Amino acid sequence: MRFDVITLFPDLFRILSDQGVTGRALARGLAELHLWNPRDFTHDVHRTVDDRPYGGGPGMVMKVEPLREAIRAVRAAAPKSRVAYLSPQGRVLDQAAMLEIAACPGWILLAGRYEGVDERLIEAHVDEEWSIGDYVLSGGELPAMVVMDAVIRLLPGALGHADSARQDSHMDGLLDCPHYTRPERIEEGSVPSVLIGGDHAAIERWRRRQALGRTWQRRPDLLERRGLSEAERTLLDEFILAHRE
Numbered sequence: 001m002r003f004d005v006i007t008l009f010p011d012l013f014r015i016l017s018d019q020g021v022t023g024r025a026l027a028r029g030l031a032e033l034h035l036w037n038p039r040d041f042t043h044d045v046h047r048t049v050d051d052r053p054y055g056g057g058p059g060m061v062m063k064v065e066p067l068r069e070a071i072r073a074v075r076a077a078a079p080k081s082r083v084a085y086l087s088p089q090g091r092v093l094d095q096a097a098m099l100e101i102a103a104c105p106g107w108i109l110l111a112g113r114y115e116g117v118d119e120r121l122i123e124a125h126v127d128e129e130w131s132i133g134d135y136v137l138s139g140g141e142l143p144a145m146v147v148m149d150a151v152i153r154l155l156p157g158a159l160g161h162a163d164s165a166r167q168d169s170h171m172d173g174l175l176d177c178p179h180y181t182r183p184e185r186i187e188e189g190s191v192p193s194v195l196i197g198g199d200h201a202a203i204e205r206w207r208r209r210q211a212l213g214r215t216w217q218r219r220p221d222l223l224e225r226r227g228l229s230e231a232e233r234t235l236l237d238e239f240i241l242a243h244r245e
């Protein structure tokens with residue numbers, strides 16, 4: 001998986017490359033990260049990348065030409081990649097979208113700043129527009145990092161245990177079950193006994209029941225969308241019975 005990011009602030013991406021799951025995955029070559037600064041594609045002494053909006057109004061808009069030249073240079077280096085622009089006007093991404101993104105050979109992520117990018121650049125050179133949520137940030141860099149983090153951890157070998165990603169919240173359309181670690185008894189409470197017992201079938205049922213119950217309690221919309229098998233319906237009924245007021 002190759003990622004190319006077009007950004008005015010390439011140093012911000014050290015958050016991904018210098019540590020953690022993403023840092024290790026990049027170091028091991030499971031994914032590649034290349035950074036491109038639109039200022040390197042300007043030709044004036046001030047290295048101008050933005051200008052005032054036509055029609056007036058606050059803020060600045062990113063100019064077409066430096067971004068066009070940057071995209072052309074990246075497409076030449078990454079011919080199999082598609083261009084995605086991060087913006088609040090884009091498709092709101094969920095885990096299913098991250099799985100789709102992870103299945104592609106590479107992405108050129110355009111991180112905007114200011115009020116955004118001249119619409120003509122988007123129409124002529126952008127393949128997809130993505131949003132990480134219905135709120136407004138000061139730049140597209142954090143959204144680009146959110147997408148890369150969510151996608152890289154799905155790549156084979158990125159996580160220590162193959163099951164980790166499969167059991168995360170929103171995988172299989174459910175929230176994750178609760179987690180506990182040592183010590184077994186502390187002032188905040190004790191670990192559920194089923195997790196101590198070593199009966200793996202019972203532990204698996206408990207975890208599935210908790211995931212279904214937690215989703216029912218906190219995100220009934222996800223259950224609506226997903227539907228339940230007979231076995232899952234039974235487990236959820238057990239949870240509801242045990243948690244009636």
Ligand SMILES: Nc1nonc1C(=O)N[C@@H]1CC[C@H](O)C1
Pocket residue numbers: 086087088112113114115116130131132133134135136137138139140143
């Ligand atoms: N929500 C989002 N999901 O992706 N990107 C955003 C986002 O707020 N972008 C900012 C809007 C103006 C600034 O240029 C960057």
